[in-house]
Amino acid sequence: MNEPSERIAGVRAFNRLYTRVIGVLDEGLVGTPHSLTEARVLYELAQQDVREVPELRRRLGLDPGYASRLLARLESQGLLTRGRSETDARRQTVGLTETGRATQAALEERTDAQIGELLGKLTEEDQRRLLSAMATVTDVLGEHHRGPAFVLRPPRSGDYGWVVQRHGTLYAQEYGFDATFEALVARIVADYVTAEDTGRQAAWIAELDGAPVGSVFCVPGGDEHTAKLRLLLVEPSARGSGVGKRLVGECLAFARASGYRSMELWTQSILTTARQIYRRAGFELAGSEPHRSWGRDLVAEVWRRDL
Template structure:
């Protein structure tokens, strides 16, 4: 990454931080007559999440030094909202838990928070709310400490998925291989033909999800004769590469073609797609012809692969 690109990206992150800090500040301030400081409210929230919590764990979660944490807990304890006592498993450690009064106080704070955040979300229509929550989930997955869910799911396309297939093919192939809008148009025609014949039992498509996010696709469509199937539109998002997603998609596609009685399967790909070519070769496909083409911008080599089913 050159210095100009780095500076632009740093500026974007800073602008987001300023905006989001302002939003969080409004939510954190709460009503003017709030009974608890932000720090006290955060302690009540964390302690309320489980029957009892080790003080050391609480300090780590809220990034509090020992002295400040002790003062916060003392204030809340003096108001009858929580209790501190020695752990039965390790007398060197303290545990903290809410009293009945503490649970009532937390319920009130939680209700206020729901109203505030609900008010923020209600400023946007439902579609924008979903976009906002999706973006938050992406940030959490990328920068959070929690190990992301890597469960792989292959499913049939849902509304919106076919448009996503066209969009991601156009975006990724332009960015990674320099192909122009004519390639995206080709993908759009393949997808449109698939949708026009959606009731044809000889064709199928799969969308791959990894951790709940769309990361890939593949299509099986009829070929030039009744005995030949075509494998088309294998797509892998960069984040999905190396997780066996492509292998699973190709296997599913080939098994469908076998089940439907096809005798052979063909595909066309670019010679530069080394990872995809490796997947095809391991699945049993053989390279049968190559042909240079500039139909999508730069001069590239197209390859036809075939396997007997």
């Protein structure tokens, strides 16, 4: 979609869909006599940081005449009071009454319930996709750009397959590894999932705005005092944002808390970005050895650090 007319048509199609969804939700009305704009006024006043009418108009994009009529209507219903600023008598102030606060709270509860009903009709995956897309729209069109929402969490069903698939895809694209590398990753993941001593191992999935962008596993090493870091992965779209550092840091913290005294990892000399992360996390190169694996001539490296 390159032509301006096609882009405009795409935005208008989204607007029509969104308007229909809002109509289904009846957001701002939710079974009450209040309009969407009235509900927005009550919401802004409930946030405690809006006291003067000019600021309220600015936030909601209301012209002075319409705002005056709207506030008068809400005042006549006993939901708010208007007065004059103590520092500047020319500026009008506004605030919610107790009835107004109760009304606004009821609107919030009803809106949350109807949105919850809408989300309940979607699968968990579709809910995450929807919220991620909404976050993108908010980030691009919002008044203030924010940083991406970043979380680390334990793997869920489906994540293990994602770890195998993304390792296979990325290492084939970036380093030319063949399918035997993906098979190796699948065995490591299978060993993790079927392990009996689960208290000595853990794994994390990194998410940015609801989408998985990284992984790392901590498993027992060669002896009871050594932990092993495995399957560190960061998607190209998330590189440079500190995801790799956070994943390695979480892995180290778990190993330390689990009573391990040291940690080791096995990597390849061509993985320069990963090696930088390991070095900055305190790992030191302990040995290297050439080998041929996954269709490539490589140099394997062992890195270690004390905990």
